[in-house]
Amino acid sequence: MTRHLLDLGDAGGNAIAAMINDAIDRKAARLGWPKARPDADRPLEGRVLAMIFEKNSTRTRVSFDMAMRQLGGSSMVMDASSTQLGRGESIADTARVLSRLVDAIMIRTDDHAKAQEMAQYATVPVINGLTDRSHPCQIVADLLTIIEQGKALPGLELAWLGDGNNVLNSILEAAGLMKFNVRAGTPQGYDPDAGFVAAARDLGAKVILTRDANEAAAGADVVVTDTWVSMGQNHAAEKLAAMAPYQVNSALMRQAKPDAIFLHCLPAHIGEEVSEAVFESPQSVVFDEAENRIHAQKSILLWAFGLL
Ligand code: CP
Numbered sequence: 488m489t490r491h492l493l494d495l496g497d498a499g500g501n502a503i504a505a506m507i508n509d510a511i512d513r514k515a516a517r518l519g520w521p522k523a524r525p526d527a528d529r530p531l532e533g534r535v536l537a538m539i540f541e542k543n544s545t546r547t548r549v550s551f552d553m554a555m556r557q558l559g560g561s562s563m564v565m566d567a568s569s570t571q572l573g574r575g576e577s578i579a580d581t582a583r584v585l586s587r588l589v590d591a592i593m594i595r596t597d598d599h600a601k602a603q604e605m606a607q608y609a610t611v612p613v614i615n616g617l618t619d620r621s622h623p624c625q626i627v628a629d630l631l632t633i634i635e636q637g638k639a640l641p642g643l644e645l646a647w648l649g650d651g652n653n654v655l656n657s658i659l660e661a662a663g664l665m666k667f668n669v670r671a672g673t674p675q676g677y678d679p680d681a682g683f684v685a686a687a688r689d690l691g692a693k694v695i696l697t698r699d700a701n702e703a704a705a706g707a708d709v710v711v712t713d714t715w716v717s718m719g720q721n722h723a724a725e726k727l728a729a730m731a732p733y734q735v736n737s738a739l740m741r742q743a744k745p746d747a748i749f750l751h752c753l754p755a756h757i758g759e760e761v762s763e764a765v766f767e768s769p770q771s772v773v774f775d776e777a778e779n780r781i782h783a784q785k786s787i788l789l790w791a792f793g794l795l
């Protein structure tokens with residue numbers, strides 16, 4: 488069976504734990520090495536990953552490329568608009584062609600159904616590099632970052648502030664799988680996907696949805712936010728106004744535990760979802776989080792290739 492990672496549930500909790508452990512080991516084993524030097528075992532030697540981007544990317548693009556190099560393989564970027572996909576070639580045909588040409592596919596798309604269709608027709612692993620619905624690879628890096636900071640996942644209290652978007656959906660999925668709790672402070676009309684909330688609760692995670700930012704942050708171990716306007720969305724004035732009370736600033740961080748950390752998948756909009764004081768504070772580990780995209784990506788790829 489070809490392994491795809493469209494959402495975290497495709498891997499499951501045990502595999503995610505294995506990914507995080509492998510990422511910690513591989514990261515430690517290459518400390519101080521030149522960034523593109525392959526790991527000693529070169530587990531993906533001779534393998535190539537094609538990356539399809541229908542939306543912009545800095546971290547996902549560079550970290551997947553570096554991950555493949557560090558695993559001994561290589562990657563190529565396909566900007567959707569300059570491929571035949573941009574001229575209407577079907578996802579199904581693209582999936583079948585790429586399956587003959589490359590060893591794995593990563594897709595970032597505006598429509599989750601396109602990633603699902605790619606996986607349906609591909610005979611090589613398909614990895615979701617962000618859709619309108621979810622961002623699973625980001626959350627593997629986030630969990631790695633949380634654990635690196637000495638915080639155990641079971642029972643952890645994670646506060647989300649702002650838009651109930653694709654990143655929050657994947658956090659909720661992770662909460663169910665890894666047994667931590669989420670308090671999401673979002674304005675009316677910007678709740679996370681109800682299916683992700685229900686699934687997390689079914690798996691035993693405590694999920695509180697509140698309109699009160701302070702209630703969301705109270706006693707949190709980890710405080711997370713993201714842009715108020717995701718790629719492909721309009722900069723609607725009413726949305727920005729609705730989000731304003733959910734800014735992560737110093738007053739809000741004081742509601743969390745004194746040793747709470749701040750995460751943001753980036754890119755950040757300083758002065759909107761996060762204040763400069765919090766973003767630049769010692770509690771902010773956003774650049775560790777960004778670096779961890781490489782280490783998480785490597786584990787995800789190894790899992791997809793059946794090597795984890
Ligand atoms: N966090 C994240 O996915 O960043 P990019 O959009 O730069 O890939």
Ligand code: NVA
Pocket residue numbers: 617652653654713714716717718752753754
């Ligand atoms: N929610 C953001 C995440 C960017 C990495 C977006 O979809 O644009």
